[in-house]
Each structure stands twice: as C-alpha cells, then as structure tokens.
Amino acid sequence: MKVNFYTSTREYNEKKAEFDKAVLDVMAKGSFILGPQVGELEEAIKEYTGAKHAIAVASGTDALVMTSDILGFKNGKEVITSPFTFLASTSCIAKHNAKPVFVDIDEETFNIDVNKIEEKITSNTAGIIPIHLFSQMADMDKIMDLAAKHDLRVLEDAAEAFGMKWKGNGSSYKHSGSIGDMGIFSFFPTKTLGAYGDAGMIITNDDELAKKTKMLRVHGAAKKYHYEYIGYNSRLDTMQAAVLLVKLKYMNESIKKREIVANWYKERLSHCEYIKIPGIKGDQNPVYYVFNILAQKRDELAAFLKENEIGYSIYYPIPLHLQNCFSYLGHKKGDFPVSERVSGEILALPIYPEITEEEVDFVCETIKKFYSK
The missing domain is CATH 3.90.1150.10 (Aspartate Aminotransferase, domain 1)
Structure with a gap:
C-alpha cells in the first residue's frame, strides 16, 4: 500500500465543483490582484480568529519579513526566538540586520522553553518571536508577561498554527496570532488551511500597525503612486483567496x-x-x-x-x-x-x-x- 505524506487531490476531488467555480469566477471577472475575494478572505479571517485586522500577503515568509520590519526588529537589535524551526522564522530577523538570539526548546512540546527566555534579555532586546509549532502554541501567558515587564514587542509566528487557541490564565480562548502585537499565518498548500500556491496573512489588533502593513504590502503607498515608505510587493493572489474561502468553510x-x-x-x-x-x-x-x-x-x-x-x-x-x-x-x-x-x-x-x-x-x-x- 502506498501512503502519501500529503496529497491535495483527495480534497480537490471531494469539493471539485466548489473549487472549479471559485477559480473560474476569478478568471471570468479578471480581477487578479487584490480582487474582491481577497477582501472577503480578510473579513472571514477576522471573524474566525477574533482579530481586529487581517491583511493578506503573498506568503508566510513575506508576512514575517514585513512584520519584523514594522515592529522594529532591525539595525542591530536583538530578537529572541527558537533555533528549532523553519528558516523563515529567523531569516526575517537577519534580513533587517537584527541579531537572532536563540533559546532552546521544551523537549515535550518542541516550542520555545519560556523558562529560559528572561536570561537572554538585554538592554538591546527588541522583541520575542514565539513559534507555535506542529500541534500546539507556546506558553503565551509567560511570554506576554515577560514582554510587558521588559517593554518588548511580540510577533507570533503562527505559520503552522491556524485554528489553535490559547486560554492559559485568561477568561476565554484566544486564537493564535491574536495575542501578541502581530501574528502571521502561512497558507502553504500543506498547512491546515492551505492554498493551491503560496499565500499568507498578517493579523493584529493595533490600528496603526494594520495601517502601516496595508501600505507596506503595496510598495509603501498610502494611495497609488503616493509612497510613505520603502515597502514591499506582497499581494495575495485573488485565485488563492478564492480557494482559501472554499476551504475555510470546512x-x-x-x-x-x-x-x-x-x-x-x-x-x-x-x-x-x-x-x-x-x-x-x-x-x-x-x-x-x-x-x-x-x-x-x-x-x-x-x-x-x-x-x-x-x-x-x-x-x-x-x-x-x-x-x-x-x-x-x-x-x-x-x-x-x-x-x-x-x-x-x-x-x-x-x-x-x-x-x-x-x-x-x-x-x-x-x-x-x-x-x-
């Protein structure tokens, strides 16, 4: 018997009519860049996660690079994270000339060992990137307590964590990515919510961070050809948004x-x-x-x-x-x-x-x- 590690074809065949209609509708209307389905997906992600803002971008990697820039993880600052993760979780720090500061993992969960974070904090530390890995979230209570104590920003790498929720000492469960200053998701095809190509999302509850993110994804423009920042070209493809809207229903x-x-x-x-x-x-x-x-x-x-x-x-x-x-x-x-x-x-x-x-x-x-x- 052959058992694939992952296959998208079974899901596609089960929901073929829905996927075909979603993609063909995009093609028929011809709105391929930040089309209406992108806005619909952003609204749906806000509703699903409880976040105030959701900004669709081209990939989870882009989401990490952009949010690291926005939160000031650059120019020699130190950012604490785990060495046991995918490259993008740390390259986003290095790309802005900040210094990754590693903390070992908890051997039971594979997430960052929160009991070892504080000893790595210095006067040059700008923030923490906890990575919610494989099946569960890092201890966000302890991470947010440390961030408040030392005035640090928290970027949740929730690339693999769509659907995960943390209660901890809180009164209600909070979706991954919505607890720190900003959070990111990857919608790479193998993910729990996976596109048919690269796709990503940034969420935040901060109005100003959301406003800047929306500008940065279109080259830093507040409106077309009016640039406030040197930004990025990271816009979620409308077809991917259409596919994700189908999947999100299930x-x-x-x-x-x-x-x-x-x-x-x-x-x-x-x-x-x-x-x-x-x-x-x-x-x-x-x-x-x-x-x-x-x-x-x-x-x-x-x-x-x-x-x-x-x-x-x-x-x-x-x-x-x-x-x-x-x-x-x-x-x-x-x-x-x-x-x-x-x-x-x-x-x-x-x-x-x-x-x-x-x-x-x-x-x-x-x-x-x-x-x-």
Whole structure:
C-alpha cells in the first residue's frame, strides 16, 4: 500500500465543483490582484480568529519579513526566538540586520522553553518571536508577561498554527496570532488551511500597525503612486483567496478530522517502547497540522518507511544555530542540546483529513514491524 505524506487531490476531488467555480469566477471577472475575494478572505479571517485586522500577503515568509520590519526588529537589535524551526522564522530577523538570539526548546512540546527566555534579555532586546509549532502554541501567558515587564514587542509566528487557541490564565480562548502585537499565518498548500500556491496573512489588533502593513504590502503607498515608505510587493493572489474561502468553510470539520487521525496514531503506537509521542501543555486547543513522533533509530526507520512506500518528513534535521547561513552568530554543537537531540529523533507521519484509517493502520504496523526485526 502506498501512503502519501500529503496529497491535495483527495480534497480537490471531494469539493471539485466548489473549487472549479471559485477559480473560474476569478478568471471570468479578471480581477487578479487584490480582487474582491481577497477582501472577503480578510473579513472571514477576522471573524474566525477574533482579530481586529487581517491583511493578506503573498506568503508566510513575506508576512514575517514585513512584520519584523514594522515592529522594529532591525539595525542591530536583538530578537529572541527558537533555533528549532523553519528558516523563515529567523531569516526575517537577519534580513533587517537584527541579531537572532536563540533559546532552546521544551523537549515535550518542541516550542520555545519560556523558562529560559528572561536570561537572554538585554538592554538591546527588541522583541520575542514565539513559534507555535506542529500541534500546539507556546506558553503565551509567560511570554506576554515577560514582554510587558521588559517593554518588548511580540510577533507570533503562527505559520503552522491556524485554528489553535490559547486560554492559559485568561477568561476565554484566544486564537493564535491574536495575542501578541502581530501574528502571521502561512497558507502553504500543506498547512491546515492551505492554498493551491503560496499565500499568507498578517493579523493584529493595533490600528496603526494594520495601517502601516496595508501600505507596506503595496510598495509603501498610502494611495497609488503616493509612497510613505520603502515597502514591499506582497499581494495575495485573488485565485488563492478564492480557494482559501472554499476551504475555510470546512475548517472546523477539517480540524476535527485531523484530531481523529492523531488519536488513531496515539492508540496504535502508545505501547511501542521505541516511540515517544509529544504531549500537549497548557490550557489550549491544539490542532494536528503535523503528527510527530520521537523514534529510536530514526534514520533507519525512515528508510524502512520509504521502502514500504510510506511518506514522511523530518522537521527539522538541523537546528538553525548549526546552519551555515547563521555561522556568523558563533554557535557550536552542544549550545542548544534539546534542539539538537530532538532533530536526530523526530519524524513526521502522514496526517491530513482525507487519510483513511486503513492507511494509518498500515503506517503503524510498518513501524512496529521495523522494531520487531
């Protein structure tokens, strides 16, 4: 049996008529750049997340670069974040000549270890970028308390966290990205809410930050050919907005299906002594964008899965502090031991709403077969 790590075709075939109509409507009307569907999507995201403002941009990476600029993460300032993440979460700091300051991760959640943040804060620290990774959010209560105490800005990298909500010590759940000064989403095709190409979104509750963001995405213009800033060209494609509007209607159902799949994996792998399944910390609503395990003999297991036509991914094989592009920071092996250890054991298994229980059974039986050899 072949099990893809991810496929978009099952969802497309299930909702083919809706997707086709959405895309053809855009083509028929010919409004391809910031067309009406972009505005509709922004309004829908505001309603779904509870954020006051939502500004659509071309990608999650663009969203990080723009928000880092807006929040002053530049010109030699220090910004605290995690080394265990995708490049864009830290390159957005470096692109503006700010300095990434890494804090190791919590070994149970893979999110930034909030108990180690304060020791890295200096008089030159401008902010914190917590990354809500894989299935759950970082501890936003502690992060926001530290930000208030030290007068720091908080940029939530919620690229993988659409649908996740944090309650913590609050009276109600708050959607990822809506707690800090600004938050970003990626709508890369594999994401929980994924487009059919690159797409991103910035959310904030601050009127002035939203106003500047809207200008920066169109070259810094307040109105056409009237430039307030040196900005960016980062406008969400109208076709992608149309696709996302279709998917957003089914988002809660999609999230629930992911939870069911995650529970299948947990049930079937819970007694495998060679596997560790990460736990959820804090009062929050998780979303299983990715289902990770920590596996003994990870690389050998990955090769065995490949032999049996089972897709997988490794997020992330090399922490950022050991990547060549950040060698100028002067880090060495052993500086962030939890990130380094996890990077050698972590393995992501196939999870998406359309995967079948039979396919999950095959994945789990193949894993058990590997360890019984």
